[in-house]
Amino acid sequence: xxxxxxxxxxxxxxxxxxxxxxxxxxxxxxxxxxxxxxxxxxxxxxxxxxxxxxxxxxxxxxxxxxxxxxxxxxxxxxxxxxxxxxxxxxxxxxxxxxxxxxxxxxxxxxxxxxxxxxxxxxxxxxxxxxxxxxxxxxxxxxxxxxxxxxxxxxxxxxxxxxxxxxxxxxxxxxxxxxxxxxxxxxxxxxxxxxxxxxxxxxxxxxxxxx
Numbered sequence: 001x002x003x004x005x006x007x008x009x010x011x012x013x014x015x016x017x018x019x020x021x022x023x024x025x026x027x028x029x030x031x032x033x034x035x036x037x038x039x040x041x042x043x044x045x046x047x048x049x050x051x052x053x054x055x056x057x058x059x060x061x062x063x064x065x066x067x068x069x070x071x072x073x074x075x076x077x078x079x080x081x082x083x084x085x086x087x088x089x090x091x092x093x094x095x096x097x098x099x100x101x102x103x104x105x106x107x108x109x110x111x112x113x114x115x116x117x118x119x120x121x122x123x124x125x126x127x128x129x130x131x132x133x134x135x136x137x138x139x140x141x142x143x144x145x146x147x148x149x150x151x152x153x154x155x156x157x158x159x160x161x162x163x164x165x166x167x168x169x170x171x172x173x174x175x176x177x178x179x180x181x182x183x184x185x186x187x188x189x190x191x192x193x194x195x196x197x198x199x200x201x202x203x204x205x206x207x208x209x210x
Contacts, residue, residue, distance in 0.1 A: 009046055009049075011129060011136055012046045012073050013074075015074045015127050016044040016046055016074050016138070017044075019125065019138065020044045020076065023076070024039075024042050026039060038084075038086075038089050039078055040079045040081050041079050042079070043077050043079075044074070044075060046073060047072065047075070052073065068137070071103070071138075071139050072122075072139035074125075074136065074137070074138035074139070077141045077142075077148070078140060078141070078142045078143075079143060081145065081187070082187060085144075086142045087119075090104070090119060090121065090142065100123060102122050102124050103121070104119070107119065114173060115150070115173055115174040116150075116151060116154065116177065117143070117150075117177065117181060118143045118151060119143070120141055120142075122138070123139075123140060125138050146181070146183045146187075147180060150176060150177050150180045153176075157169065
């Protein structure tokens, strides 16, 4: 049984903080070179103790295997402008030597029945503690802004219905998920124009500052 949750969760907090810094630096490296960044922004979190306990009970996870069986204690979310950017980020993560991809699930090409779309990767990442190195798991979710908006609303509704949505709500969620995906498809079709406009905006913004 875990008695000192602060000590247990500290490495996960460190992993989230380090990964956020690294992925934000990756975004900045593209922008510094005047290139389109596949990463729009990055957020992260560590599960709360209550959330961990609830999942342990729901999934029947014993404390002695929590570090291997609960893969999302540390969570990173990477937001992208375009669907193609998501797969570019996936390739970039595979190419890194400071983490190892141990599992991935493509919910974009294979959406969940609810309509949920996102790309999930579970990575092994090493943090360095005073007593030595520790390898732990973190989940990385990669989404477009439209996918993230839908998932955020669905997550909020889930607190009320606990996954047992009334039929009309369920159907509306599916329709809005499809609408969000169609928005992504339409935006991808004018991707070049959007990126060109962003370059002009950035260049003019720089002139204004000078």
